[in-house]
Amino acid sequence: MASTCITAASKARLTNGSTLPHFVRDCCANNEITRIRYFTALLTPRPIDPQQRTRQEIYLRALRTLPNLTIDFGHFLASKQWMMRTDRSEMVQVLKSEEKGSDVNLASRILIDSYTSKCDIAVVISNDSDLVFPIEHVKRFLGKIVGIVSPHPRPSRELQAVASFFKSIRPSVLGTCQFPDKLTDALGDFHKPPAW
Structure with a gap:
């Protein structure tokens, strides 16, 4: 049985209460999920x-x-920028927030886990084409299997081209992959909010 690592970026927009392993259970049914990042x-x-x-x-x-x-964790960087209004009538100053570090951390982890043989198969939940190089690298030079699960309605063609296998997350699947309303951890019981 091959060991599988699941790697997900927050830009995958899974913060609707969905559990990560459910998205890859079909394409990795015969494999042990050893790590989720x-x-x-x-x-x-x-x-x-x-x-x-x-x-x-x-x-x-x-x-x-x-x-x-x-x-x-990465971090958010906020900066003031001038941008055109959507009606193109004038330029306005906006506060633009960008997530920094998460993509680099994800790419680095794909490489590290592959080089240290922590998994035989990597499943990446992302639609970020910046991940093409590390995915291509671990496939070509380390012989790893790297699948892509895209959370985006228009999947990246670049990622599709380098993936060992590819799946899209269908909106209908999200409803079947929810956390229960009540959860328990070391701190005690807590509840899922009405909306994520």
Whole structure:
């Protein structure tokens, strides 16, 4: 039985209460899932959604109840930029937030886990074409199998081209992969919020 590592980027937009292993169970049914890595950055609440960070923290706590799961954190970088309004009438100053570090951490982890033989098969949940090089590298030089599970309605053609196998996450599947309403960890019981 081959060992499988699941690597997911937060940009995969799985923060709707879905559990990560469910997305790859079909394509890895005959393999043991040995490790799940989730890459994200802590959100800064915005005035339009002050509970955003609280929901994220509950989701991360729920993820930590899964066996063999680790969470690697990047950070958000906020900067003021001038951008054109959507109606193209004028330039306005906006606060732009970008997640930094998560993609690099994910790419590095694919390489490290492959070189240290921590898994035979890697399943990457992402649609980021910046991951093409590390995926191509571990396939070509280390003979690893790397599958892509895309959370995006328009999957990256570049990722599809280098993947050993490819799956898209169908919206209908998300409803069947939810955490239960009540979860328990070392701190006690906690509940899924009404909306993630």
